[in-house]
Amino acid sequence: MTEDSRELRLPEELCRAAQERYGARYGGLEPFLEFVLRQLLRDDAARMDEAEQKIIEERLKDLGYI
Amino acid sequence: MSRPRSLVLITVDCLRADHSGFLGYPRPTTPFLDSLAAESLIFRNTIAAGVPTYYSFPAIMAGRYPLALGRDVIGLAPGEPTLASVLHDAGYATGAFIAANPYLSARFGYAAGFEKFEDFLTAERGTAHGKRAEGGVGTRLNASLMKFAGRLGPLGGLYDELYFRYGMWRANRTEATLDELRPYPAANILIEGAVKWLQEVAGRPFFLWLHFMDTHLPFYPGQAAQNDLGVPGVSLSRMQFLNGYWNRKGIARQRLRRYREEIIGLYDCSIRWVDAQVGQFVGALRTAGIWQNCVLALTADHGEEFLEHGDRFHSAGNLHDELTRVPLLLRLPTGAKREIEGPFSTLHLPATLLQALEVPAPPEFRGGSSLAKILDGGDGQDAAVTEGLARATNPQRAEAELHSRVLGVRERRYRIVFDFRTRHESLYDLQNDPQELRPLPAGTETIVRRRLLERCRQHMDEAEHRRDPQARMNLLLDDLRFSSGSRS
Numbered sequence: 001m002t003e004d005s006r007e008l009r010l011p012e013e014l015c016r017a018a019q020e021r022y023g024a025r026y027g028g029l030e031p032f033l034e035f036v037l038r039q040l041l042r043d044d045a046a047r048m049d050e051a052e053q054k055i056i057e058e059r060l061k062d063l064g065y066i
Numbered sequence: 067m068s069r070p071r072s073l074v075l076i077t078v079d080c081l082r083a084d085h086s087g088f089l090g091y092p093r094p095t096t097p098f099l100d101s102l103a104a105e106s107l108i109f110r111n112t113i114a115a116g117v118p119t120y121y122s123f124p125a126i127m128a129g130r131y132p133l134a135l136g137r138d139v140i141g142l143a144p145g146e147p148t149l150a151s152v153l154h155d156a157g158y159a160t161g162a163f164i165a166a167n168p169y170l171s172a173r174f175g176y177a178a179g180f181e182k183f184e185d186f187l188t189a190e191r192g193t194a195h196g197k198r199a200e201g202g203v204g205t206r207l208n209a210s211l212m213k214f215a216g217r218l219g220p221l222g223g224l225y226d227e228l229y230f231r232y233g234m235w236r237a238n239r240t241e242a243t244l245d246e247l248r249p250y251p252a253a254n255i256l257i258e259g260a261v262k263w264l265q266e267v268a269g270r271p272f273f274l275w276l277h278f279m280d281t282h283l284p285f286y287p288g289q290a291a292q293n294d295l296g297v298p299g300v301s302l303s304r305m306q307f308l309n310g311y312w313n314r315k316g317i318a319r320q321r322l323r324r325y326r327e328e329i330i331g332l333y334d335c336s337i338r339w340v341d342a343q344v345g346q347f348v349g350a351l352r353t354a355g356i357w358q359n360c361v362l363a364l365t366a367d368h369g370e371e372f373l374e375h376g377d378r379f380h381s382a383g384n385l386h387d388e389l390t391r392v393p394l395l396l397r398l399p400t401g402a403k404r405e406i407e408g409p410f411s412t413l414h415l416p417a418t419l420l421q422a423l424e425v426p427a428p429p430e431f432r433g434g435s436s437l438a439k440i441l442d443g444g445d446g447q448d449a450a451v452t453e454g455l456a457r458a459t460n461p462q463r464a465e466a467e468l469h470s471r472v473l474g475v476r477e478r479r480y481r482i483v484f485d486f487r488t489r490h491e492s493l494y495d496l497q498n499d500p501q502e503l504r505p506l507p508a509g510t511e512t513i514v515r516r517r518l519l520e521r522c523r524q525h526m527d528e529a530e531h532r533r534d535p536q537a538r539m540n541l542l543l544d545d546l547r548f549s550s551g552s553r554s
Contacts, residue, residue: 022550025550036546039542039545039546040539040542040543042138044138044468045136045137045138045468046136046533048137048468048470048471049133049136049137049526049529049530050530052470052471052486052526053523053526053527053530055486055489056484056519056522056523056526057523058489059484059489059490059491059519060516060519060520060523063512063515063516063519065512065516065519065520
């Protein structure tokens, strides 16, 4: 295990099934799992929501309403 | 209530409130619905929570705002409570007949909770519409000629016009029927399926959802609807020409304006056709002895623009009334009749319908019902919010996912639209400027402006705090399953 990666233990039958179904398309089980986690963790949308919340507050301040 | 009431929800794609007879449109587009309005609740200022279809329906079906699970996902999340799932769990027979709108398909979660879900998405439909000379030498030659003609000023426009008319002439050489030209099944086809299904579930309370696309471009109303509306008969080839012309890309507004009234004529005839079909359907419910115990709600996902603000169709960035104000007619078995003036957001529709059926709404529904208050003489809400992503023309493309939000708050007299890209708002006085063409100058109506901006802020605060992470994850996983090919 290197500093920037982690070893995981997963049920063999699950790994085999995922490898069979997605391995070819994603270049292997590990790249597939990495892709899935990155998709689930993407937070661009949440950051845009936070930024827009600030935009509204700034507008209210600019107009002297708060 | 001794016997559970049944529910029919009819949603009509692109149906504008201001083109509905029972909401004051001078043309007789909805005579049947006008007569039904005499025994119904009419919500005169119903505002869609999102535009277009994929941003509007999360409110109608699941009582939440379109961006509530994140702007990078669309559709209903697996396991998310919906009108269908709640009624299914309450023992209702649930059926849906959707006129081939892909954004309302099982792919986007809309089949959940329905025992019968027919979306009519087949490959054969609508191949006759708008056939042009595609591909091959003709198109490459045309592209080269267009480039050359474009350098000669007005000659470019003239050449484009001539090529378009040539393309339409070639396309129209083969006879096609109305059904062959329509990319969506007409309302009568859905109704036929629905009536058959109702016979199969006879004796059970039911929830039936019909989504009609007859009022969505291209418009191909039959001769009967044209005659009924008193519109001069439009031939099939003329309809093909008008639809093709109106759908052209990169064409100047002045050229489109030449055909605007004719296109609106076709649109109004399509509404008339839908109205007649709804009349037929209610007749079938009466014959079956079902009508007297039925709640019927008719509304739309959004309206349609005909150049009111310089554009066509129903783009996500336009939050003006021509797109966001939709009809809502709610007929209860008691025949309660009222007109509700205050804004009513479609966010509250599913909870309201559940209250009409005396079925509790799930806590996940963001909207609530004020039906009891309305029946007691109260009015709608103070304000209705609409949100969307500007310029998100195809939400399935990754680059469209992260556009800036546009947010609208509509009160009875005022509307504000906040564009997060420009970081500025436009405020309209709907009493003095009902067409929303003259935003009030900056620095005016400060009390109103502040109130509506505060409402925008409140919406953003609630959006952040009420996000359901599990529902979001379920939707992301569903997207992954679909994109990886393991779910079609």
